[in-house]
Amino acid sequence: MITIKNDIKEKKKQRKKYLTPCAAVLLICSLAACAGGGAQKNAGGDAGAARTAETEAGTEENVSKQEAASLTGEETANSAESAKEETQTPVTESRAQDWSALPNPIVDVGSSEDFEAAGLRLWLPANKEWYSDPDYSMIGDKAAQIQFYDEITKSDAIARAAKSEEGDISGIYYVFDDSRKQSWFTKLEDGTKVDITVRVTSENSDVHGVLATWSAGDTSYSLWEDDAWEHLDAVAKMAIEIIKMSDPGRETEQD
Helix, strand or coil: CHHHHHHHHHHHHHHHHHCCHHHHHHHHHHHHHHHHHHHHHHHHCCHHHHHHHHHHHHHHHHHHHHHHHHHHHHHHHHHHHHHHHHHHHHHHHHHHHHHHHCCCCEEEECCHHHHHHHCCCCCCCCCHHHEEEEEEEEECCCEEEEEEEECCCCEEEEEEEEEHHHCCCCCCCCCECHHHCEEEEEECCCCCEEEEEEEEECCCCCCCCEEEEEEECCEEEEEEECCCCCCHHHHHHHHHHHHHHCCCCCCCCCC
């Protein structure tokens, strides 16, 4: 489609080169002058010849005007099309530049140790048989994230941590079934109690997931498993292990 448009535009440009609106006007005037001169020379001739010359001149003038009007119309349409393209192109390029300039909010990191620089602690269970394929990342330099596969529930999972002032960090906005809501708790090494809220999506939801949320100190946490609808207890236990491993009072190295 782009090639065809370019060919059409090139042909129209060639037409403009050889016959601009001014040239069309000059051509009409020239034809009219020639027709008038021919009529004066034939003034002494018979009336039939004069009428024939005038008719031919009028016909040529009308044809020329029609051709000029047609070409002028094409040039006007071409100018409008070119103006439209010239107007749209900078906007498109500007948007592309704006989008390309936006930073990626998710940046991959090597391990949980990389979260420490942001003042966040988020560690998976010490028993590596509980999970597999962990991917570590930072979201906007404010939230730590670990995506992994829960080998107990057989579900994809996302654990997140951020300072409490960031609000809800789970990013999960499904409708939950309040009748299946559970409350759990555990304690940090210094005896601090941590309350855990476990919720499950409603039965008619597109995703049968489980969300666990809790806070420890000035940090909020969330654990989302998108296919653990029948494994609330297992999700709660995964959350407890994450809390123990992320305890500020323990060593940063995993066992």
